[in-house]
Amino acid sequence: MTRFSRTLLVSFLLAIWLLAPFTAEAYRIESSLRQAQEDGRLTPEEAQGIQARIDQTREQGLPSAPFAAKVEEGLAKHVRAQAIIHALDVIRGDYVFARDTLRRNGVEPTPDDIVLTGDSLRLGLTRLELTAMADLNPPPPMLATAARTRAALNAIDFPVPLSDKIMRQGLSLGSLKPGWERLFRVVQRTREVGIPDVTVADAAARVLADGGSPAELLQELGLTGRDTRHEPDASK
Amino acid sequence: MKNIIRLLALVLLATFIHGCATMDTAVRKIQGEYHQVQGQYYLNRGDFAAGRAAFAPRVAQFPDDPELNYFMARFELGTDKPEAALPFIQKAVKLSRANADYRFWEGVTYWALMKPDRERAAYEKALAIDPDHLSANLYLAHNMLDRGNNAEALRLYDKTLSLNPEEPQAMFNRAVALERMKRDREMTLSVHRYLESYPDAPLAQQGVRMLNKAGDFTWRNHVIGLRTIPLRAVEFLPGSATLSENAEASLKSIGEILSKKTDLSVHVVAYVKGDKTLARLRALAIRNFVSREYPKVAPERLAPSWFDKPENIKTNGRTHSLTQSVNIFTKVQ
Numbered sequence: 001m002t003r004f005s006r007t008l009l010v011s012f013l014l015a016i017w018l019l020a021p022f023t024a025e026a027y028r029i030e031s032s033l034r035q036a037q038e039d040g041r042l043t044p045e046e047a048q049g050i051q052a053r054i055d056q057t058r059e060q061g062l063p064s065a066p067f068a069a070k071v072e073e074g075l076a077k078h079v080r081a082q083a084i085i086h087a088l089d090v091i092r093g094d095y096v097f098a099r100d101t102l103r104r105n106g107v108e109p110t111p112d113d114i115v116l117t118g119d120s121l122r123l124g125l126t127r128l129e130l131t132a133m134a135d136l137n138p139p140p141p142m143l144a145t146a147a148r149t150r151a152a153l154n155a156i157d158f159p160v161p162l163s164d165k166i167m168r169q170g171l172s173l174g175s176l177k178p179g180w181e182r183l184f185r186v187v188q189r190t191r192e193v194g195i196p197d198v199t200v201a202d203a204a205a206r207v208l209a210d211g212g213s214p215a216e217l218l219q220e221l222g223l224t225g226r227d228t229r230h231e232p233d234a235s236k
Numbered sequence: 237m238k239n240i241i242r243l244l245a246l247v248l249l250a251t252f253i254h255g256c257a258t259m260d261t262a263v264r265k266i267q268g269e270y271h272q273v274q275g276q277y278y279l280n281r282g283d284f285a286a287g288r289a290a291f292a293p294r295v296a297q298f299p300d301d302p303e304l305n306y307f308m309a310r311f312e313l314g315t316d317k318p319e320a321a322l323p324f325i326q327k328a329v330k331l332s333r334a335n336a337d338y339r340f341w342e343g344v345t346y347w348a349l350m351k352p353d354r355e356r357a358a359y360e361k362a363l364a365i366d367p368d369h370l371s372a373n374l375y376l377a378h379n380m381l382d383r384g385n386n387a388e389a390l391r392l393y394d395k396t397l398s399l400n401p402e403e404p405q406a407m408f409n410r411a412v413a414l415e416r417m418k419r420d421r422e423m424t425l426s427v428h429r430y431l432e433s434y435p436d437a438p439l440a441q442q443g444v445r446m447l448n449k450a451g452d453f454t455w456r457n458h459v460i461g462l463r464t465i466p467l468r469a470v471e472f473l474p475g476s477a478t479l480s481e482n483a484e485a486s487l488k489s490i491g492e493i494l495s496k497k498t499d500l501s502v503h504v505v506a507y508v509k510g511d512k513t514l515a516r517l518r519a520l521a522i523r524n525f526v527s528r529e530y531p532k533v534a535p536e537r538l539a540p541s542w543f544d545k546p547e548n549i550k551t552n553g554r555t556h557s558l559t560q561s562v563n564i565f566t567k568v569q
Contacts, residue, residue, distance in 0.1 A: 212438040216438040
Protein backbone atom coordinates (compact mmCIF):
# COMPACT_ATOMS: atom_id res chain seq x y z
CA MET A 1 0.00 0.00 0.00
CA THR A 2 1.48 3.35 -1.00
CA ARG A 3 2.11 6.03 1.58
CA PHE A 4 -0.44 8.27 -0.14
CA SER A 5 -3.28 5.76 -0.04
CA ARG A 6 -2.45 4.90 3.58
CA THR A 7 -2.60 8.57 4.55
CA LEU A 8 -5.88 8.86 2.67
CA LEU A 9 -7.34 5.89 4.53
CA VAL A 10 -6.18 7.17 7.94
CA SER A 11 -7.66 10.59 7.15
CA PHE A 12 -10.93 8.94 6.13
CA LEU A 13 -11.08 6.95 9.37
CA LEU A 14 -10.34 10.06 11.41
CA ALA A 15 -13.04 12.01 9.59
CA ILE A 16 -15.58 9.29 10.37
CA TRP A 17 -14.47 9.29 13.99
CA LEU A 18 -14.75 13.09 14.29
CA LEU A 19 -18.15 13.15 12.65
CA ALA A 20 -19.45 10.10 14.46
CA PRO A 21 -22.61 10.77 16.46
CA PHE A 22 -22.66 10.48 20.22
CA THR A 23 -22.47 6.88 21.39
CA ALA A 24 -25.86 5.31 21.81
CA GLU A 25 -25.62 5.19 25.58
CA ALA A 26 -29.32 4.54 26.06
CA TYR A 27 -29.14 1.57 23.76
CA ARG A 28 -26.11 0.22 25.65
CA ILE A 29 -27.89 0.37 29.00
CA GLU A 30 -31.01 -1.28 27.61
CA SER A 31 -28.98 -4.06 26.12
CA SER A 32 -27.01 -4.54 29.37
CA LEU A 33 -30.25 -4.78 31.34
CA ARG A 34 -31.68 -7.24 28.80
CA GLN A 35 -28.55 -9.33 28.99
CA ALA A 36 -28.68 -9.34 32.81
CA GLN A 37 -32.26 -10.58 32.66
CA GLU A 38 -31.33 -13.32 30.21
CA ASP A 39 -28.49 -14.36 32.54
CA GLY A 40 -30.93 -14.48 35.45
CA ARG A 41 -29.14 -11.73 37.36
CA LEU A 42 -32.16 -9.40 37.27
CA THR A 43 -35.90 -9.98 37.35
CA PRO A 44 -37.99 -8.02 34.81
CA GLU A 45 -39.28 -5.85 37.69
CA GLU A 46 -35.76 -5.08 38.87
CA ALA A 47 -34.61 -4.20 35.35
CA GLN A 48 -37.66 -1.99 34.98
CA GLY A 49 -36.88 -0.28 38.30
CA ILE A 50 -33.35 0.52 37.16
CA GLN A 51 -34.53 1.69 33.75
CA ALA A 52 -37.13 3.94 35.42
CA ARG A 53 -34.37 5.66 37.45
CA ILE A 54 -32.30 6.26 34.34
CA ASP A 55 -35.33 7.70 32.52
CA GLN A 56 -36.07 9.92 35.52
CA THR A 57 -32.58 11.44 35.47
CA ARG A 58 -32.99 12.28 31.78
CA GLU A 59 -36.37 13.88 32.46
CA GLN A 60 -34.82 15.96 35.25
CA GLY A 61 -32.13 17.15 32.86
CA LEU A 62 -29.32 15.56 34.84
CA PRO A 63 -26.25 14.15 33.10
CA SER A 64 -27.05 10.49 32.55
CA ALA A 65 -23.57 9.08 31.81
CA PRO A 66 -22.58 8.63 35.50
CA PHE A 67 -25.85 6.78 36.16
CA ALA A 68 -25.27 4.52 33.20
CA ALA A 69 -21.71 3.88 34.37
CA LYS A 70 -22.96 3.01 37.86
CA VAL A 71 -25.45 0.50 36.44
CA GLU A 72 -22.77 -1.07 34.21
CA GLU A 73 -20.39 -1.29 37.16
CA GLY A 74 -23.06 -2.81 39.41
CA LEU A 75 -24.07 -5.40 36.84
CA ALA A 76 -20.46 -6.31 36.12
CA LYS A 77 -19.79 -6.83 39.84
CA HIS A 78 -23.05 -8.79 40.33
CA VAL A 79 -24.35 -6.23 42.83
CA ARG A 80 -27.94 -6.79 44.01
CA ALA A 81 -30.57 -4.82 42.07
CA GLN A 82 -31.81 -3.06 45.21
CA ALA A 83 -28.29 -1.86 45.99
CA ILE A 84 -27.92 -0.52 42.44
CA ILE A 85 -31.26 1.28 42.71
CA HIS A 86 -30.27 2.72 46.10
CA ALA A 87 -26.96 3.95 44.66
CA LEU A 88 -28.78 5.60 41.74
CA ASP A 89 -31.16 7.36 44.14
CA VAL A 90 -28.24 8.66 46.22
CA ILE A 91 -26.44 9.98 43.12
CA ARG A 92 -29.63 11.60 41.86
CA GLY A 93 -30.20 13.33 45.22
CA ASP A 94 -26.64 14.67 45.19
CA TYR A 95 -26.84 15.82 41.57
CA VAL A 96 -30.16 17.60 42.10
CA PHE A 97 -28.75 19.40 45.16
CA ALA A 98 -25.54 20.23 43.26
CA ARG A 99 -27.43 21.54 40.22
CA ASP A 100 -29.77 23.71 42.32
CA THR A 101 -26.85 25.15 44.30
CA LEU A 102 -24.78 25.80 41.18
CA ARG A 103 -27.75 27.61 39.61
CA ARG A 104 -27.97 30.09 42.45
CA ASN A 105 -26.05 32.89 40.75
CA GLY A 106 -28.38 32.72 37.76
CA VAL A 107 -26.04 30.90 35.37
CA GLU A 108 -27.00 27.45 34.12
CA PRO A 109 -24.29 24.92 35.08
CA THR A 110 -22.82 22.53 32.52
CA PRO A 111 -23.28 18.76 32.96
CA ASP A 112 -19.58 18.54 33.89
CA ASP A 113 -20.07 21.10 36.69
CA ILE A 114 -23.02 19.12 38.04
CA VAL A 115 -21.09 15.86 37.96
CA LEU A 116 -17.99 17.38 39.62
CA THR A 117 -20.04 18.99 42.36
CA GLY A 118 -22.45 16.09 42.86
CA ASP A 119 -19.62 13.58 43.09
CA SER A 120 -17.84 15.85 45.59
CA LEU A 121 -20.82 15.48 47.92
CA ARG A 122 -20.25 11.74 47.86
CA LEU A 123 -16.51 12.15 48.37
CA GLY A 124 -16.81 13.99 51.67
CA LEU A 125 -18.08 17.52 51.03
CA THR A 126 -21.05 18.41 53.21
CA ARG A 127 -24.10 20.16 51.81
CA LEU A 128 -23.57 22.88 54.39
CA GLU A 129 -20.04 23.52 53.12
CA LEU A 130 -21.26 23.65 49.52
CA THR A 131 -24.01 26.10 50.45
CA ALA A 132 -21.55 28.33 52.35
CA MET A 133 -19.26 28.45 49.32
CA ALA A 134 -22.22 29.21 47.01
CA ASP A 135 -23.04 32.19 49.27
CA LEU A 136 -19.92 33.87 47.86
CA ASN A 137 -21.69 33.84 44.49
CA PRO A 138 -18.99 32.29 42.29
CA PRO A 139 -19.72 31.20 38.71
CA PRO A 140 -20.73 27.50 38.43
CA PRO A 141 -17.38 26.16 37.11
CA MET A 142 -15.50 27.82 39.96
CA LEU A 143 -17.94 26.54 42.57
CA ALA A 144 -17.55 23.06 41.07
CA THR A 145 -13.76 23.33 41.36
CA ALA A 146 -14.13 24.55 44.95
CA ALA A 147 -16.44 21.64 45.75
CA ARG A 148 -13.96 19.07 44.50
CA THR A 149 -10.98 20.84 46.11
CA ARG A 150 -12.68 20.93 49.47
CA ALA A 151 -14.00 17.36 49.26
CA ALA A 152 -10.47 16.11 48.62
CA LEU A 153 -9.08 18.19 51.49
CA ASN A 154 -11.76 16.81 53.81
CA ALA A 155 -10.83 13.30 52.74
CA ILE A 156 -7.24 13.78 53.95
CA ASP A 157 -8.35 15.48 57.20
CA PHE A 158 -7.07 18.90 56.29
CA PRO A 159 -8.24 21.23 59.11
CA VAL A 160 -11.64 22.74 58.30
CA PRO A 161 -10.75 26.35 59.29
CA LEU A 162 -7.75 26.23 56.95
CA SER A 163 -9.91 24.90 54.11
CA ASP A 164 -12.38 27.71 54.84
CA LYS A 165 -9.63 30.28 54.54
CA ILE A 166 -8.34 28.94 51.23
CA MET A 167 -11.78 28.57 49.65
CA ARG A 168 -12.90 32.01 50.77
CA GLN A 169 -9.77 33.56 49.31
CA GLY A 170 -10.04 31.72 45.98
CA LEU A 171 -13.77 32.27 45.54
CA SER A 172 -13.88 35.90 46.59
CA LEU A 173 -10.94 36.80 44.33
CA GLY A 174 -12.16 34.59 41.49
CA SER A 175 -8.81 32.82 41.32
CA LEU A 176 -9.83 29.25 42.20
CA LYS A 177 -9.35 27.92 38.68
CA PRO A 178 -9.35 24.30 37.45
CA GLY A 179 -6.19 22.64 38.70
CA TRP A 180 -6.74 23.65 42.33
CA GLU A 181 -8.71 20.46 42.85
CA ARG A 182 -5.28 18.82 43.08
CA LEU A 183 -4.39 20.92 46.14
CA PHE A 184 -4.73 17.81 48.28
CA ARG A 185 -1.78 16.33 46.37
CA VAL A 186 0.30 19.34 47.40
CA VAL A 187 -0.75 18.79 51.01
CA GLN A 188 0.18 15.10 50.84
CA ARG A 189 3.58 16.08 49.47
CA THR A 190 4.22 18.81 52.04
CA ARG A 191 3.16 16.53 54.87
CA GLU A 192 5.70 14.01 53.59
CA VAL A 193 8.50 16.57 53.99
CA GLY A 194 7.18 17.90 57.30
CA ILE A 195 5.68 21.24 56.25
CA PRO A 196 2.76 22.09 58.58
CA ASP A 197 -0.75 22.41 57.10
CA VAL A 198 -1.04 25.97 58.38
CA THR A 199 2.04 26.99 56.38
CA VAL A 200 0.49 25.44 53.28
CA ALA A 201 -2.80 27.27 53.88
CA ASP A 202 -1.03 30.63 54.32
CA ALA A 203 1.01 30.07 51.16
CA ALA A 204 -2.08 28.92 49.24
CA ALA A 205 -3.93 32.09 50.24
CA ARG A 206 -0.97 34.18 49.01
CA VAL A 207 -0.72 32.30 45.73
CA LEU A 208 -4.48 32.58 45.17
CA ALA A 209 -4.29 36.32 45.83
CA ASP A 210 -1.85 36.56 42.96
CA GLY A 211 -3.81 34.29 40.64
CA GLY A 212 -1.31 31.40 40.79
CA SER A 213 -1.82 27.64 40.59
CA PRO A 214 -0.80 24.66 42.78
CA ALA A 215 2.45 24.48 40.78
CA GLU A 216 3.38 27.96 42.02
CA LEU A 217 2.26 26.94 45.48
CA LEU A 218 4.79 24.10 45.45
CA GLN A 219 7.51 26.54 44.39
CA GLU A 220 6.40 28.96 47.10
CA LEU A 221 6.87 26.14 49.60
CA GLY A 222 10.35 25.35 48.29
CA LEU A 223 9.39 22.33 46.16
CA THR A 224 9.17 21.87 42.43
CA GLY A 225 6.11 20.80 40.46
CA ARG A 226 5.58 18.58 37.44
CA ASP A 227 2.95 18.89 34.77
CA THR A 228 1.18 15.54 34.68
CA ARG A 229 -0.92 16.56 31.69
CA HIS A 230 1.47 18.06 29.20
CA GLU A 231 5.16 18.02 28.47
CA PRO A 232 6.94 21.02 29.90
CA ASP A 233 7.38 23.72 27.26
CA ALA A 234 8.13 27.39 26.88
CA SER A 235 4.52 28.49 27.03
CA LYS A 236 4.52 28.91 30.81
CA MET B 237 3.25 -32.68 -14.43
CA LYS B 238 2.12 -33.45 -10.89
CA ASN B 239 5.30 -31.90 -9.57
CA ILE B 240 4.75 -28.76 -11.62
CA ILE B 241 1.20 -28.44 -10.28
CA ARG B 242 2.50 -28.99 -6.75
CA LEU B 243 5.20 -26.39 -7.28
CA LEU B 244 2.68 -23.97 -8.74
CA ALA B 245 0.34 -24.55 -5.78
CA LEU B 246 3.21 -23.95 -3.39
CA VAL B 247 4.19 -20.72 -5.17
CA LEU B 248 0.55 -19.57 -5.12
CA LEU B 249 0.25 -20.44 -1.43
CA ALA B 250 3.45 -18.58 -0.61
CA THR B 251 2.28 -15.56 -2.63
CA PHE B 252 -1.07 -15.66 -0.82
CA ILE B 253 0.59 -15.87 2.60
CA HIS B 254 3.00 -13.09 1.71
CA GLY B 255 0.07 -11.03 0.45
CA CYS B 256 -1.81 -11.61 3.69
CA ALA B 257 1.25 -10.72 5.72
CA THR B 258 1.77 -7.54 3.69
CA MET B 259 -1.89 -6.71 4.09
CA ASP B 260 -1.70 -7.40 7.81
CA THR B 261 1.35 -5.16 8.16
CA ALA B 262 -0.39 -2.43 6.19
CA VAL B 263 -3.53 -2.71 8.33
CA ARG B 264 -1.44 -2.57 11.51
CA LYS B 265 0.38 0.49 10.19
CA ILE B 266 -2.90 2.23 9.43
CA GLN B 267 -4.24 1.28 12.83
CA GLY B 268 -1.08 2.57 14.49
CA GLU B 269 -1.24 5.91 12.68
CA TYR B 270 -4.94 6.22 13.45
CA HIS B 271 -4.33 5.59 17.17
CA GLN B 272 -1.41 8.00 17.17
CA VAL B 273 -3.40 10.87 15.66
CA GLN B 274 -6.46 10.18 17.77
CA GLY B 275 -4.49 9.79 21.02
CA GLN B 276 -2.60 13.00 20.38
CA TYR B 277 -5.88 14.73 19.60
CA TYR B 278 -7.28 13.88 23.05
CA LEU B 279 -4.02 14.89 24.74
CA ASN B 280 -3.87 18.22 22.93
CA ARG B 281 -7.47 18.99 23.81
CA GLY B 282 -6.90 17.93 27.40
CA ASP B 283 -9.93 15.67 27.04
CA PHE B 284 -8.40 12.84 29.05
CA ALA B 285 -11.65 11.20 30.15
CA ALA B 286 -12.87 10.92 26.55
CA GLY B 287 -9.46 9.58 25.54
CA ARG B 288 -9.62 6.93 28.21
CA ALA B 289 -13.14 5.92 27.15
CA ALA B 290 -12.02 5.62 23.52
CA PHE B 291 -8.78 3.75 24.20
CA ALA B 292 -9.84 1.36 27.00
CA PRO B 293 -11.54 -1.16 24.65
CA ARG B 294 -8.62 -0.98 22.23
CA VAL B 295 -5.99 -1.68 24.84
CA ALA B 296 -8.14 -4.58 26.01
CA GLN B 297 -8.14 -5.89 22.44
CA PHE B 298 -4.43 -5.25 21.83
CA PRO B 299 -2.84 -5.46 25.28
CA ASP B 300 0.66 -5.72 23.83
CA ASP B 301 0.56 -2.53 21.83
CA PRO B 302 3.03 -0.15 23.53
CA GLU B 303 1.48 2.98 22.09
CA LEU B 304 -2.02 2.12 23.28
CA ASN B 305 -0.62 1.47 26.76
CA TYR B 306 1.25 4.78 26.64
CA PHE B 307 -1.86 6.75 25.71
CA MET B 308 -3.90 5.01 28.40
CA ALA B 309 -1.24 5.96 30.95
CA ARG B 310 -1.33 9.59 29.80
CA PHE B 311 -5.12 9.69 30.01
CA GLU B 312 -5.11 8.21 33.52
CA LEU B 313 -2.40 10.61 34.60
CA GLY B 314 -4.29 13.49 33.04
CA THR B 315 -7.34 12.70 35.13
CA ASP B 316 -5.16 12.59 38.25
CA LYS B 317 -5.16 8.81 38.58
CA PRO B 318 -1.46 7.95 38.80
CA GLU B 319 -2.21 4.60 40.44
CA ALA B 320 -4.21 3.58 37.37
CA ALA B 321 -1.58 5.04 35.03
CA LEU B 322 1.33 3.07 36.47
CA PRO B 323 0.59 -0.42 35.06
CA PHE B 324 -0.01 1.02 31.59
CA ILE B 325 3.19 3.06 31.47
CA GLN B 326 5.16 0.15 32.91
CA LYS B 327 3.82 -2.06 30.17
CA ALA B 328 4.61 0.53 27.49
CA VAL B 329 8.16 0.73 28.81
CA LYS B 330 8.48 -3.05 28.89
CA LEU B 331 7.23 -3.40 25.33
CA SER B 332 9.32 -0.57 23.94
CA ARG B 333 12.47 -0.30 26.00
CA ALA B 334 14.24 2.15 23.71
CA ASN B 335 11.54 4.81 23.94
CA ALA B 336 12.78 7.77 26.01
CA ASP B 337 9.33 9.40 26.13
CA TYR B 338 7.78 6.37 27.77
CA ARG B 339 10.56 6.38 30.40
CA PHE B 340 9.99 10.08 30.94
CA TRP B 341 6.28 9.62 31.59
CA GLU B 342 7.05 6.69 33.86
CA GLY B 343 9.09 9.19 35.89
CA VAL B 344 6.23 11.68 35.98
CA THR B 345 3.90 8.91 37.15
CA TYR B 346 6.29 8.02 39.98
CA TRP B 347 6.46 11.70 40.94
CA ALA B 348 2.67 11.77 41.15
CA LEU B 349 2.86 8.67 43.34
CA MET B 350 5.47 10.39 45.54
CA LYS B 351 8.22 7.88 44.82
CA PRO B 352 11.20 10.18 44.19
CA ASP B 353 13.83 7.43 43.90
CA ARG B 354 11.88 5.62 41.19
CA GLU B 355 11.10 8.91 39.52
CA ARG B 356 14.80 9.68 39.36
CA ALA B 357 15.67 6.22 38.00
CA ALA B 358 13.10 6.57 35.23
CA TYR B 359 14.47 9.94 34.06
CA GLU B 360 17.99 8.56 34.20
CA LYS B 361 16.92 5.70 31.95
CA ALA B 362 15.27 8.17 29.57
CA LEU B 363 18.53 10.10 29.42
CA ALA B 364 20.53 6.93 28.86
CA ILE B 365 18.41 6.45 25.72
CA ASP B 366 18.41 10.11 24.70
CA PRO B 367 20.82 12.38 26.59
CA ASP B 368 19.23 15.42 24.94
CA HIS B 369 15.70 14.67 26.13
CA LEU B 370 14.77 18.14 27.33
CA SER B 371 11.89 17.18 29.61
CA ALA B 372 13.84 14.36 31.29
CA ASN B 373 16.78 16.69 31.93
CA LEU B 374 14.44 19.30 33.39
CA TYR B 375 12.48 16.98 35.66
CA LEU B 376 15.58 15.13 36.81
CA ALA B 377 16.93 18.56 37.78
CA HIS B 378 13.70 19.21 39.73
CA ASN B 379 14.07 15.85 41.44
CA MET B 380 17.64 16.73 42.43
CA LEU B 381 16.60 20.16 43.69
CA ASP B 382 13.82 18.66 45.81
CA ARG B 383 16.25 16.22 47.42
CA GLY B 384 18.75 19.03 48.12
CA ASN B 385 21.32 17.97 45.52
CA ASN B 386 21.69 21.55 44.32
CA ALA B 387 24.94 21.15 42.39
CA GLU B 388 23.56 18.30 40.30
CA ALA B 389 20.30 20.20 39.83
CA LEU B 390 22.29 23.18 38.57
CA ARG B 391 24.21 21.02 36.11
CA LEU B 392 20.98 19.57 34.74
CA TYR B 393 19.27 22.96 34.49
CA ASP B 394 22.29 24.18 32.53
CA LYS B 395 21.98 21.18 30.24
CA THR B 396 18.25 21.91 29.78
CA LEU B 397 19.02 25.53 28.95
CA SER B 398 21.63 24.43 26.43
CA LEU B 399 18.78 22.59 24.68
CA ASN B 400 16.30 25.47 25.03
CA PRO B 401 17.76 28.72 26.39
CA GLU B 402 14.27 30.08 27.08
CA GLU B 403 12.92 27.14 29.13
CA PRO B 404 11.17 29.06 31.94
CA GLN B 405 11.26 26.42 34.68
CA ALA B 406 14.93 25.75 34.11
CA MET B 407 15.70 29.48 34.09
CA PHE B 408 13.87 30.05 37.35
CA ASN B 409 14.99 26.97 39.25
CA ARG B 410 18.59 27.46 38.15
CA ALA B 411 18.39 30.65 40.21
CA VAL B 412 16.84 28.72 43.12
CA ALA B 413 19.71 26.20 43.05
CA LEU B 414 22.25 29.05 43.00
CA GLU B 415 20.52 30.77 45.90
CA ARG B 416 20.65 27.59 47.94
CA MET B 417 24.34 27.29 47.11
CA LYS B 418 24.78 30.88 48.34
CA ARG B 419 26.09 32.02 44.94
CA ASP B 420 24.09 35.24 45.11
CA ARG B 421 25.84 37.14 42.32
CA GLU B 422 25.09 34.38 39.80
CA MET B 423 21.63 33.95 41.27
CA THR B 424 20.73 37.60 40.67
CA LEU B 425 21.95 37.36 37.09
CA SER B 426 19.76 34.29 36.57
CA VAL B 427 16.72 35.96 38.10
CA HIS B 428 17.24 39.06 35.97
CA ARG B 429 17.36 36.89 32.88
CA TYR B 430 14.15 35.16 33.93
CA LEU B 431 12.37 38.44 34.69
CA GLU B 432 13.45 39.95 31.38
CA SER B 433 11.86 36.99 29.57
CA TYR B 434 8.86 36.27 31.82
CA PRO B 435 7.93 39.42 33.78
CA ASP B 436 4.28 38.38 33.96
CA ALA B 437 4.85 34.73 34.91
CA PRO B 438 3.43 33.58 38.24
CA LEU B 439 6.93 32.86 39.52
CA ALA B 440 8.13 36.39 38.77
CA GLN B 441 7.12 37.64 42.21
CA GLN B 442 9.14 34.93 43.85
CA GLY B 443 12.07 35.90 41.64
CA VAL B 444 11.72 39.53 42.78
CA ARG B 445 11.65 38.42 46.43
CA MET B 446 14.86 36.46 45.82
CA LEU B 447 16.49 39.56 44.34
CA ASN B 448 15.32 41.81 47.17
CA LYS B 449 16.49 39.30 49.79
CA ALA B 450 19.95 39.50 48.21
CA GLY B 451 19.84 43.32 48.44
CA ASP B 452 19.00 43.90 44.76
CA PHE B 453 16.04 46.29 44.46
CA THR B 454 16.15 46.89 40.73
CA TRP B 455 12.81 45.02 40.68
CA ARG B 456 10.06 45.50 43.26
CA ASN B 457 6.77 43.75 43.99
CA HIS B 458 3.99 46.34 44.08
CA VAL B 459 0.70 45.61 45.82
CA ILE B 460 -1.87 47.19 43.54
CA GLY B 461 -5.43 46.34 44.51
CA LEU B 462 -5.62 42.70 45.46
CA ARG B 463 -2.71 41.68 43.27
CA THR B 464 1.05 41.86 43.66
CA ILE B 465 2.69 43.11 40.49
CA PRO B 466 6.42 42.61 39.90
CA LEU B 467 7.87 45.63 38.13
CA ARG B 468 11.23 47.22 37.53
CA ALA B 469 11.99 49.81 40.17
CA VAL B 470 10.91 53.31 39.22
CA GLU B 471 14.21 55.10 38.60
CA PHE B 472 15.24 58.53 37.37
CA LEU B 473 18.15 59.97 35.46
CA PRO B 474 20.85 60.87 38.02
CA GLY B 475 20.08 63.97 40.13
CA SER B 476 16.89 64.73 38.17
CA ALA B 477 13.16 64.11 38.12
CA THR B 478 13.33 62.71 34.58
CA LEU B 479 12.00 59.17 34.43
CA SER B 480 14.21 56.45 32.97
CA GLU B 481 12.89 54.38 30.07
CA ASN B 482 12.38 51.34 32.34
CA ALA B 483 10.54 53.48 34.87
CA GLU B 484 8.12 54.62 32.17
CA ALA B 485 7.40 51.01 31.25
CA SER B 486 6.65 50.15 34.90
CA LEU B 487 4.42 53.19 35.32
CA LYS B 488 2.52 52.27 32.17
CA SER B 489 1.73 48.89 33.74
CA ILE B 490 0.37 50.66 36.81
CA GLY B 491 -1.52 53.12 34.60
CA GLU B 492 -3.15 50.19 32.75
CA ILE B 493 -4.38 48.71 36.02
CA LEU B 494 -5.69 52.05 37.28
CA SER B 495 -7.57 52.60 34.01
CA LYS B 496 -9.26 49.24 34.34
CA LYS B 497 -9.88 49.29 38.10
CA THR B 498 -11.56 52.63 38.44
CA ASP B 499 -12.12 52.25 42.19
CA LEU B 500 -8.37 51.97 42.88
CA SER B 501 -6.13 54.75 44.16
CA VAL B 502 -2.44 54.50 45.00
CA HIS B 503 0.17 56.15 47.17
CA VAL B 504 3.30 57.34 45.36
CA VAL B 505 6.10 57.72 47.88
CA ALA B 506 9.46 59.12 46.75
CA TYR B 507 12.62 58.96 48.90
CA VAL B 508 15.82 60.93 48.22
CA LYS B 509 18.24 60.99 51.12
CA GLY B 510 19.07 64.61 51.97
CA ASP B 511 17.03 66.22 49.15
CA LYS B 512 13.39 66.79 49.91
CA THR B 513 12.86 69.04 46.89
CA LEU B 514 14.06 66.39 44.47
CA ALA B 515 11.94 63.76 46.25
CA ARG B 516 8.89 65.98 45.81
CA LEU B 517 9.62 66.62 42.13
CA ARG B 518 9.97 62.91 41.52
CA ALA B 519 6.69 62.03 43.24
CA LEU B 520 4.92 64.69 41.17
CA ALA B 521 6.66 63.55 37.97
CA ILE B 522 5.20 60.08 38.47
CA ARG B 523 1.72 61.41 39.05
CA ASN B 524 1.94 63.67 35.99
CA PHE B 525 3.29 60.89 33.78
CA VAL B 526 0.49 58.44 34.63
CA SER B 527 -2.21 61.10 34.27
CA ARG B 528 -0.77 62.27 30.98
CA GLU B 529 -0.46 58.75 29.53
CA TYR B 530 -3.83 57.64 30.92
CA PRO B 531 -6.19 60.63 30.82
CA LYS B 532 -8.94 58.50 32.36
CA VAL B 533 -6.88 58.25 35.55
CA ALA B 534 -7.57 61.42 37.53
CA PRO B 535 -4.43 62.85 39.25
CA GLU B 536 -6.22 62.66 42.61
CA ARG B 537 -6.02 58.87 42.38
CA LEU B 538 -2.24 59.07 42.79
CA ALA B 539 -1.49 60.52 46.23
CA PRO B 540 2.13 61.78 46.23
CA SER B 541 4.33 62.04 49.32
CA TRP B 542 8.09 62.61 49.66
CA PHE B 543 10.86 62.17 52.20
CA ASP B 544 14.47 63.34 52.44
CA LYS B 545 15.30 60.09 54.23
CA PRO B 546 16.28 56.69 52.82
CA GLU B 547 13.61 54.03 52.40
CA ASN B 548 14.15 51.17 54.83
CA ILE B 549 13.00 47.75 53.62
CA LYS B 550 13.00 44.61 55.71
CA THR B 551 13.51 41.27 53.99
CA ASN B 552 14.09 38.07 55.93
CA GLY B 553 15.13 39.86 59.10
CA ARG B 554 17.62 42.18 57.33
CA THR B 555 16.99 45.89 56.85
CA HIS B 556 18.08 47.42 53.56
CA SER B 557 18.44 51.17 53.31
CA LEU B 558 17.79 52.66 49.84
CA THR B 559 19.02 56.23 49.49
CA GLN B 560 16.84 56.90 46.42
CA SER B 561 13.69 54.95 45.70
CA VAL B 562 9.99 55.04 44.92
CA ASN B 563 7.29 52.91 46.46
CA ILE B 564 3.82 52.64 44.94
CA PHE B 565 1.06 50.81 46.75
CA THR B 566 -2.72 50.74 47.06
CA LYS B 567 -4.36 53.49 49.02
CA VAL B 568 -6.81 51.91 51.44
CA GLN B 569 -10.11 53.78 51.18
